Amino acid sequence: MTATVNRGSSAIGRFFSLENRYLAPFLITSILLASEVAFGLLESFSRTLLAISVSILFDLVLGRLTYGRFPNVASAYITGISVGILVRSPVFWPYALCSAIAITSKYTLRWRGHHLWNPSNFAISAILLLAPEYVATLSVQWGNDVWPMTIVWILGAAIVYRVQRFHITLAYVLSFAALSALRCMITGHPLLAELAPITGPMYQLFVFFMITDPKTTVSTRRGQILVAFLVAVAEMILRLARVVDAPFFALAIVGPSAMAVDIWRRGRKTQTVNQGNGKVAAAPLPNYRISGSASSGPAD
Amino acid sequence: MPLNRTVLRASLTALLAALLAAPVIYKRLAGGSRGVQQADVANALVHYGFHLQESAQAAGIHFVHTAPKLDAKLNHIMEQVASMGAAVSIVDFNRDGRADIYVVNSGEGSRNALYENLGDGRFRDVAEEVGLADLNAAGTGASMGAVWGDYDNDGYEDVLVYKWGKPELFHNDGGKHFSRVTEQAGLPAWVNANTAIWFDYDNDGKLDLFLGGYYREDIDLWHLTTTRFMPTSFEYASNGGRKYLIHNLGGGRFEEVSAKMGIDSRRWSLAAVAADFRGTGYSDLFVANDYGVSELYLNEGGKRFREAGKETGVGFAPKSGMNASVGDVLNQGKFAVYVSNISEEGVLVQGNNLWMPDPSRVAGKLAFENVANAMGVELGGWSFGAQFGDLNNDGFLDLFLTNGNVSLDRSRSYWYDYSKVAGGNEAIISDAANWPPLEGRSLGGYQQKHVWINDGAGRFTEVAMMAGVTDLYDGRSVAMADFDNRGVLDVVVANQRGPLLLYRNTVAPGNHWIEFELEGQRSNRSAIGAEVRVFWNGRVQLQEVSGGSGFCSQNQRRLHFGLGKTSTPDRVEIRWPSGIRQKIEAPAADRLYRLKEPV
Numbered sequence: 001m002t003a004t005v006n007r008g009s010s011a012i013g014r015f016f017s018l019e020n021r022y023l024a025p026f027l028i029t030s031i032l033l034a035s036e037v038a039f040g041l042l043e044s045f046s047r048t049l050l051a052i053s054v055s056i057l058f059d060l061v062l063g064r065l066t067y068g069r070f071p072n073v074a075s076a077y078i079t080g081i082s083v084g085i086l087v088r089s090p091v092f093w094p095y096a097l098c099s100a101i102a103i104t105s106k107y108t109l110r111w112r113g114h115h116l117w118n119p120s121n122f123a124i125s126a127i128l129l130l131a132p133e134y135v136a137t138l139s140v141q142w143g144n145d146v147w148p149m150t151i152v153w154i155l156g157a158a159i160v161y162r163v164q165r166f167h168i169t170l171a172y173v174l175s176f177a178a179l180s181a182l183r184c185m186i187t188g189h190p191l192l193a194e195l196a197p198i199t200g201p202m203y204q205l206f207v208f209f210m211i212t213d214p215k216t217t218v219s220t221r222r223g224q225i226l227v228a229f230l231v232a233v234a235e236m237i238l239r240l241a242r243v244v245d246a247p248f249f250a251l252a253i254v255g256p257s258a259m260a261v262d263i264w265r266r267g268r269k270t271q272t273v274n275q276g277n278g279k280v281a282a283a284p285l286p287n288y289r290i291s292g293s294a295s296s297g298p299a300d
Numbered sequence: 301m302p303l304n305r306t307v308l309r310a311s312l313t314a315l316l317a318a319l320l321a322a323p324v325i326y327k328r329l330a331g332g333s334r335g336v337q338q339a340d341v342a343n344a345l346v347h348y349g350f351h352l353q354e355s356a357q358a359a360g361i362h363f364v365h366t367a368p369k370l371d372a373k374l375n376h377i378m379e380q381v382a383s384m385g386a387a388v389s390i391v392d393f394n395r396d397g398r399a400d401i402y403v404v405n406s407g408e409g410s411r412n413a414l415y416e417n418l419g420d421g422r423f424r425d426v427a428e429e430v431g432l433a434d435l436n437a438a439g440t441g442a443s444m445g446a447v448w449g450d451y452d453n454d455g456y457e458d459v460l461v462y463k464w465g466k467p468e469l470f471h472n473d474g475g476k477h478f479s480r481v482t483e484q485a486g487l488p489a490w491v492n493a494n495t496a497i498w499f500d501y502d503n504d505g506k507l508d509l510f511l512g513g514y515y516r517e518d519i520d521l522w523h524l525t526t527t528r529f530m531p532t533s534f535e536y537a538s539n540g541g542r543k544y545l546i547h548n549l550g551g552g553r554f555e556e557v558s559a560k561m562g563i564d565s566r567r568w569s570l571a572a573v574a575a576d577f578r579g580t581g582y583s584d585l586f587v588a589n590d591y592g593v594s595e596l597y598l599n600e601g602g603k604r605f606r607e608a609g610k611e612t613g614v615g616f617a618p619k620s621g622m623n624a625s626v627g628d629v630l631n632q633g634k635f636a637v638y639v640s641n642i643s644e645e646g647v648l649v650q651g652n653n654l655w656m657p658d659p660s661r662v663a664g665k666l667a668f669e670n671v672a673n674a675m676g677v678e679l680g681g682w683s684f685g686a687q688f689g690d691l692n693n694d695g696f697l698d699l700f701l702t703n704g705n706v707s708l709d710r711s712r713s714y715w716y717d718y719s720k721v722a723g724g725n726e727a728i729i730s731d732a733a734n735w736p737p738l739e740g741r742s743l744g745g746y747q748q749k750h751v752w753i754n755d756g757a758g759r760f761t762e763v764a765m766m767a768g769v770t771d772l773y774d775g776r777s778v779a780m781a782d783f784d785n786r787g788v789l790d791v792v793v794a795n796q797r798g799p800l801l802l803y804r805n806t807v808a809p810g811n812h813w814i815e816f817e818l819e820g821q822r823s824n825r826s827a828i829g830a831e832v833r834v835f836w837n838g839r840v841q842l843q844e845v846s847g848g849s850g851f852c853s854q855n856q857r858r859l860h861f862g863l864g865k866t867s868t869p870d871r872v873e874i875r876w877p878s879g880i881r882q883k884i885e886a887p888a889a890d891r892l893y894r895l896k897e898p899v
Contacts, residue, residue: 090651196724
């Protein structure tokens with residue numbers, strides 16, 4: 001499957017096209033700024049800027065060292081801003097460290113030329129395990145009104161629909177809802193309590209900007225839906241084990257496993273094609289530009 | 301030019317490993333000598349200059365707090381909702397020169413206690429005799445705290461007991477008995493209050509009241525008609541109880557003036573403290589709110605208050621404010637404000653705030669900077685009450701912080717369940733019926749109290765265990781007083797569903813002190829709002845007479861200053877609420893000064 005779809009030639013059309021690698025940074029920055037102005041969402045501007053700066057710096061240095069030229073920093077920007085939003089800490093160093101781990105993991109944890117973990121997901125999961133005294137994740141609301149949440153849902157859905165990832169978000173949300181009902185039956189807790197997490201900003205960023213990551217999702221549409229479901233299942237298991245940051249850990253477990261299988265399958269397919277007609281035909285990777293790990297530079 | 305791939309790959313792997321190891325190494329380094337901390341009196345005296353010995357039982361104090369049993373609709377989360385009410389305040393109710401202890405209870409039919417200081421190290425509960433015990437009868441609500449102030453300037457401290465219920469005002473009849481004057485005073489019929497302070501906001505010589513609501517005032521927690529009364533948000537809630545600014549008209553009558561004076565907030569208030577942050581001569585009002593930002597009401601000449609939380613920096617990042625106490629922590633003649641919040645590993649790391657006046661910002665404008673992390677007083681736990689006081693008389697204010705929310709089954713935590721609804725939308729979080737059942741789990745329970753000693757150079761060091769503070773009760777309210785008139789601050793801690801603890805202080809010999817007990821004449825007689833500056837060794841420490849601070853508490857009105865090795869401070873300056881200034885040159889140390897306002 002390829003993702004190159006003609007979206008028209010108008011400036012607006014080009015801006016909101018799959019090929020525009022600045023679309024995701026623009027949108028996530030818009031959401032960030034709006035929520036900061038309206039609700040003071042960020043821990044502080046300075047900490048978010050630190051996360052972004054370290055992320056970009058590491059990407060530039062490691063990209064240059066690895067590929068001999070500087071990468072486009074759009075994806076590093078998204079990684080940094082994701083860390084800046086999702087990490088909550090009263091001190092500065094976790095923001096810098098988390099960004100550094102994220103970008104370094106992108107260049108290190110690779111197999112057959114592809115990185116396996118969503119960088120910010122890997123880094124946040126790692127730092128939650130290694131430094132829980134200093135770090136938590138975003139666990140608050142978009143203010144106390146239903147409208148900001150609704151606007152973010154609509155805007156986020158429109159974005160992922162535009163870049164052809166809506167099926168992943170939808171599969172995850174439906175799975176989460178269904179499994180919430182199952183958890184409700186198992187635990188006896190109110191259904192709304194089980195559904196409550198997905199109404200918060202952390203989940204919205206998770207379902208729109210993390211699980212849809214093109215570089216760390218599998219190549220087929222059916223596979224992507226299956227993986228979204230499996231992430232929700234893993235999350236349910238973790239939730240039944242009373243793990244607070246279940247979604248991050250679920251994605252950190254399921255995501256790379258699925259990627260490894262996908263890379264292995266594509267490798268076999270390529271091999272079979274080559275053996276069949278003697279031509280080189282690499283199985284294509286998706287080429288969307290939306291998520292924090294969408295390495296748009298040479299590291300891809 | 302790309303590096304050799306093998307070298308590059310090895311280098312990147314090593315870099316990632318180093319980054320992942322960094323937090324572990326940092327914790328090892330930052331943890332220092334943890335794990336070898338044991339209470340040892342001699343050791344504590346040598347290293348920290350003081351030691352605290354819990355001695356409530358020996359002193360005749362056998363008080364155990366009981367929590368209220370609210371409406372059955374809250375049974376599934378009862379301990380979490382009914383998690384406040386243990387409170388302590390210090391008063392010399394009979395003017396015998398010794399600090400007494402008033403502690404409130406909250407269970408239906410439970411008794412508040414007034415421990416009279418007998419002067420021989422023992423206390424005796426006289427609450428029944430004087431009429432201050434029976435304040436938790438069914439239908440009247442549950443006591444949440446008490447503040448003392450001489451509202452009619454007759455020389456004896458009167459008391460307001462605030463409740464989740466009907467606030468009660470008692471007049472002190474010569475230190476022998478207390479008369480209930482609630483109706484005459486015209487206090488509101490029902491307030492679910494968790495904070496109140498006395499202060500004279502217009503400096504007219506009569507003490508006024510601030511009363512801060514937590515739950516809405518139209519909610520009777522024992523007879524709920526709805527379960528939709530919880531906060532609409534974990535960090536942005538504005539559906540709490542209203543605030544009351546109650547002006548003292550004299551003659552035992554009061555008038556509610558909050559709207560007229562510009563105080564119009566429904567944030568969930570848990571603590572308040574009044575202090576003159578700008579040197580205007582009028583007391584400003586700092587309010588710490590749960591589920592939201594703090595508020596700072598600047599006093600504009602006693603005519604109006606202006607909320608300036610965002611403008612001054614204290615009202616920007618929403619947290620779970622549960623304490624407000626002031627202290628001149630760097631001996632600069634300026635008050636910093638300590639606000640406690642919640643920190644739980646990997647779940648919610650808000651960190652406590654130490655708001656320090658920040659002169660580097662816009663000149664002439666009040667601004668604060670949070671220096672809790674830099675000064676080492678940021679991470680407590682599920683923190684509640686805190687107070688500043690010089691525990692070792694070294695000349696710098698130390699900090700005592702209580703922690704711990706709900707301690708039930710130690711092996712099972714409610715944090716996971718709590719985190720589900722805490723992140724939920726208004727429609728979910730605001731309905732108690734949606735909250736998962738507690739089922740005997742702990743929520744931020746069994747936490748160590750913190751005692752931070754101030755090195756005077758910008759860092760505090762945590763010494764609780766070594767200084768003898770080892771209890772793990774769910775601490776709420778903390779107050780300090782010199783119970784034996786020996787120039788040493790003792791500490792009293794009220795614990796939720798736990799005993800009242802009296803930590804007797806032993807201070808290593810060698811450090812000096814000076815104390816002041818003020819009596820207003822033109823100003824309110826309790827001298828609440830008076831500022832005392834002690835100058836020595838090129839520095840100055842500012843303290844104020846307070847009508848309530850911390851969480852549901854009030855320190856002894858007497859002011860205690862440690863002086864370190866200085867036996868004669870250079871001078872003492874007093875600014876009375878009336879504006880009258882008084883100076884004492886080279887007063888002798890190690891003495892209590894009882895001063896009347898010069899008129």
